[in-house]
Each structure stands twice: as C-alpha cells, then as structure tokens.
Amino acid sequence: MFTIIVNRPDTKNKVDELTILFKNAAKKGYVNYEIIDSAISIGDKLFYIEGLGKAYQRKGLTARYNYDYYTAIENHKRALTYLEQTIDTIETIKCLNNIGVAYRRVNIEDKSFDYYFKAYKLSEKINLTSSQAIALNGIGNIFIDIKKYKTALYYFKKALQLEVSNNNKQGIEYDLANIGETNIYMGNYDSAKVYLERALQYAKQRKK
Numbered sequence: 001m002f003t004i005i006v007n008r009p010d011t012k013n014k015v016d017e018l019t020i021l022f023k024n025a026a027k028k029g030y031v032n033y034e035i036i037d038s039a040i041s042i043g044d045k046l047f048y049i050e051g052l053g054k055a056y057q058r059k060g061l062t063a064r065y066n067y068d069y070y071t072a073i074e075n076h077k078r079a080l081t082y083l084e085q086t087i088d089t090i091e092t093i094k095c096l097n098n099i100g101v102a103y104r105r106v107n108i109e110d111k112s113f114d115y116y117f118k119a120y121k122l123s124e125k126i127n128l129t130s131s132q133a134i135a136l137n138g139i140g141n142i143f144i145d146i147k148k149y150k151t152a153l154y155y156f157k158k159a160l161q162l163e164v165s166n167n168n169k170q171g172i173e174y175d176l177a178n179i180g181e182t183n184i185y186m187g188n189y190d191s192a193k194v195y196l197e198r199a200l201q202y203a204k205q206r207k208k
Contacts, residue, residue: 002035015043015051019058026062033059050091053082057095064102072102093119093131100138109142116142129166133159133175140178149186156182173202 005017018039025032036059043052060075076099083092096119103112120135136159143152156178163171180195 002032002038006038010042010046012043012046012048012051015039015046015048015055018042019051019055022062023058026065031062031066036062049082050086050088053079053086053088053095054091055079056082057091057098060098060102064098064105069102069105073099073106076102089122089126090128090131093122093128096122097131097134097138100135104138104142104145107145109146113139113142129162130168130171133162133166133168133171136162137175137178140182144182144185147185149182153179153182153186169202169206173199173206176202 001021002018005014005021008014016039018035022032022035022039025035036055039055040052040059042048043055056075056079060072060079063069063075064072076095080092080095080099083095086092096115100112100114100116100119103109103115116135116138120132120139123129123131123135136155140152140155140159143149143155156175160172160175160179163175176195176199180192180199183189183192183195
C-alpha cells in the first residue's frame with residue numbers, strides 16, 4: 001500500500017493517506033517511519049500546515065506508545081507549531097494534552113501542568129467538556145505523582161462532574177477509580193471502597 005500511495009502525484013490528500021497508513025500500521029505493531037517521514041516531506045513541499053501538524057502529532061503518539069517520551073515531546077511540539085496556525089482547535093487541544101502526558105512520563109511536572117492547563121483553558125473556551133476532563137485528570141495525576149493528594153482529589157472530582165454531565169460511562173468509571181485510588185493514598189479506605197465499587201459497576205455495565 002505504501003508503494004502505491006507514494007507513487008501517486010503529491011497532493012494534500014496523499015499526505016493524509018500516508019499519515020493514516022502510518023497510524024494503522026503502527027496499531028498492528030508495524031512501525032515504519034519512512035511512511036510518516038514521506039508524509040512530512042510532501043506536506044512541507046506543499047506548505048500543507050494542517051497535514052504537517054497531524055503528521056507530527058501521529059509521529060509523537062507512536063513514539064510515546066513505544067516509551068520514547070523525549071522524542072514524543074519533540075514531535076508533539078513541532079505539531080503544535082503547525083496546529084496553532086490552523087483553525088483546528090480540537091486537534092490543537094489534543095496536542096497540548098499529549099505534550100502534558102509525555103512530560104509527566106519523564107517526571108517534568110511543571111511543564112506537564114502548563115500544557116495540561118493550556119489544554120483545559122482552550123477546551124473551556126470552546127466548551128469541549130470531554131477534553132476538559134482529560135486535562136483535569138492529567139493535572140490530577142501530576143498531583144498524585146508529587147503526593148499532593150487533596151489537590152489531586154479536587155481535579156479528579158471536577159473531571160467527574162464533567163463526565164457525569166456528558167453521561168460518558170467510560171470517563172465516569174475512570175474518574176471514580178482515580179478518586180478511589182487517591183483515597184487509598186490518603187488512608188480514607190472506606191471512601192476508597194465506595195468509589196472503587198462504583199467504578200467496578202460502571203466497568204461491568206460497559207462490558208454487557
């Protein structure tokens with residue numbers, strides 16, 4: 001498939017197809033950076049800003065999934081420079097959250113917080129509550145890492161409120177589990193049990 005696509009005339013659609021091909025191949029365990037680098041090269045030649053942003057975003061995600069967090073940060077930051085020039089606010093928010101995740105993985109909590117918070121504020125601006133919840137959970141996890149459990153609990157509960165308003169059962173389950181685990185860290189075992197049991201109920205419902 002790569003050979004077929006790469007031999008077509010250089011168009012924006014070709015950049016998108018190569019990015020999708022790289023994504024799908026990586027999901028199956030086949031990571032061929034020649035595919036995404038071809039997308040980037042063509043996108044650069046065509047001055048296809050949005051396509052370049054999405055290609056670097058995908059390259060960063062693949063690096064993160066392979067535990068190469070510094071490479072992930074590098075590629076997500078490149079993606080951000082392009083995405084901020086577009087009107088694709090949702091993809092920009094995803095990129096900010098992804099940078100937050102990668103920085104947290106390498107224990108650079110201050111930068112992780114900055115990017116999560118930017119994602120949160122931008123999500124709030126366009127009322128994208130699902131992305132707000134992702135950012136809030138990320139911030140909560142930062143405070144877990146630095147053992148500020150009461151602050152973590154505050155952010156997890158804010159995320160839970162948003163997920164409940166969206167009736168996002170998977171998100172609710174995740175938030176309840178986070179709150180339960182945080183209560184364990186705080187020694188509040190009865191509260192932890194209540195939240196974890198509720199999380200388990202949602203997990204069972206989703207599997208039906």
